[in-house]
Amino acid sequence: MSVDAYFEKALEVGRPPNIVQLFPNSEALLVSGKVVDRALKAKGSAMTIAANGRNHIIIRGVLEAAQRADAAVIIxxxxxxxxxxxxxxxxxxxxxxxxxNELGVTVPVAIHADHYVIKSEADLPYARMELPSMFEAGVTSVAIDASHMADDLNLLANIDLCQYIPTWAGLETEVGEIKGAQGLSTVDDATFLIRGLNAHGIFADWIALNNGSTHGIESSGQGIQVELTSQIHEALAPYGVSGAQHGTSGNNSEKLRAIAAGTHTTKANVATALQMVAWGVEVNDYGNAIIDDAGHFKKIEGAGLSEELWEEMVAYADADGVSADNYKWLNLHFEKKIMAQPKPIRERMIKLVADFSYDLLTNVFNAAGTGAIARKLLVEMDTYDLEAKAEQIEDPAEWTKEKIIARAKTLVVDKGPEGDFDD
Incomplete structure (x- = not known):
């Protein structure tokens, strides 16, 4: 079967019902997160970009790169x-x-709601209402992040909310808040969460760990702990769960290649790096922004944003007391002005994102060609609804609410100080 034929058939059978209903005449292959995960697992030693599409420029650039690399991706x-x-x-x-549709993208793309944070049991009623609405709006994958709570409450929140998530959708869960080298996840708390879900017939596609990563700009120099990640992933192997790596922006290419090659990670979140690259901020080879002695970013003249708009953004941040680590807060305020820039400036911003993303996909993450793998998988399965990667092997009678609470008290873990659990 030709590439075009695989795409046409995948388009016919591979789009989940919410996407078909929303976009009945579309030729965009929007798929469940499960499809992307399976394609990366099939290639082996590979992970793909889960790009935080903070603005339209980033979305366009990543999709251009994915098409060029024929890589299945997540936005x-x-x-x-x-x-x-x-x-x-x-x-x-x-x-x-x-x-x-505009660019003729043929790679499978999942739409992921990341870090759907549950800070306490009081958040559950609203979440029960919002989750179905998100899927009605086209989400095809979600991360339930109750990692801020105690282990028993984390597991119970996941069990509660998974009944509001379509079984065909991609599912990510999280143990251990993202807080760098403190409060690292362990085999004990990770297996507790995944075993408890398995007992209730819930098969997460990904688990996110606190494995040494940080959100935003990485300054510690420690970054992701590959050996710890591999150890936890191996312990979880019977349950078929892949890894979701958060906080990639502060880790060099060698570290990221090691994560792809030496763990079961298939999803790598990239957020701050793409934002900074688009704006024309000077970054190192893995997207960590360069800050001068005065605490300001180094803007590359003639790259990214116009110099005039960048100066306005910096002045706004300084006046508002926005630190370098929180420039993300400028996205909403300046989106209209960013999109109002002349087309050549917008196009150079998109190209910066596309080139950076293409290099990650092909030279670091080993994701090239997974678009074809995913299209073929959809055609062979003849459905958008892929089977779980594992079977139920835990006894539900051993994972009642009462036993979950009791078992959590036996876990040997150090949660560390409060972490960055939002994004």
């Missing part, structure tokens, strides 16, 4: 990002679908 937005970015749960699928 995502975190729950907290919906508060300070023009992209949110209710417009992200529409933007991705429109760009895919």
């Amino acid at each position: 995502e937005i975190a729950r907290s990002e919906c508060n300070y970015c023009p992209t949110n749960f209710y417009n992200i699928a529409r933007q991705v679908d429109a760009v895919c």
Whole structure:
């Protein structure tokens, strides 16, 4: 079967029902997160970009790169990002679908709601209402992040909310808040979460760990702990769960290649790096922004944003007391002015994102060619609804609410100080 034939058939059978209903005449291959995960697993020693589409420029650039690399990708937005970015749960699928159709993108793309944070049991009623609405708006994958709570409450929140998530959708869960080298995840708390879900017939596609990563700009120099990640992933192997790597922006290419090659990671979140690259900020080879002695970013003249708009953004940040680590808060306020720039400036911004993403996909993450793998998988399975990667092997009777609470008390873990659990 030719590439075109695989695409046409995959388009026919591979789009989940919410996408078909929203975009009945679309030729964008928007798929469940499960499809992307399976394609990367099939290639082996590979992970793909889960790009935080904080603005339209980033979405376009990543999709251009994915098409060039023939790499299945994920476009995502975190729950907290919906508060300070023009992209949110209710417009992200529409933007991705429109760009895919405009550019003729044929790679499978999942729409992921990242870090759907549950800070306490009081958040559950609203989540029960919002999750179905998000899928009605085109989300095809979600990360339930109750990692801020105690282990028993984390597991119980996941069990509660998974009944509001379609079984065909991609599912990510999280143990251990993202807080660098403190409060690292362990085999004990990771297996507790995944075993408890398995007992209730819930088969997560990904688990995110606190494995040494940080959100935003990495300054510690420690970064991801590959050996710890591999150890936890091996312990989880019977349950078929892949790894989701958060905080990639502060880790060099060698470290990221090691994560792809030496762990079961298939999803690598990239957020701050793409934002900084698009704006024309000087970054090192893995997207960590360069800050001068005065605490300001180094803007490359003639790259990214116009110099005039960049100066306005910096002045606004200084006046508002926005630190370098929180420039993400500028996205919503300046999106209109960013998109109002002349076309050559917008295009050079998109190209910066596309080139950076293409290098990650092909030279670091080993994701090239996974688009073809995913299209073929959809055709062979003849459905958008892929089977779980594992079977139920835990006894539900051993994972009642009472026994979950009791078992959690036996875990030997150090949660460390409060972490960055939003995005």
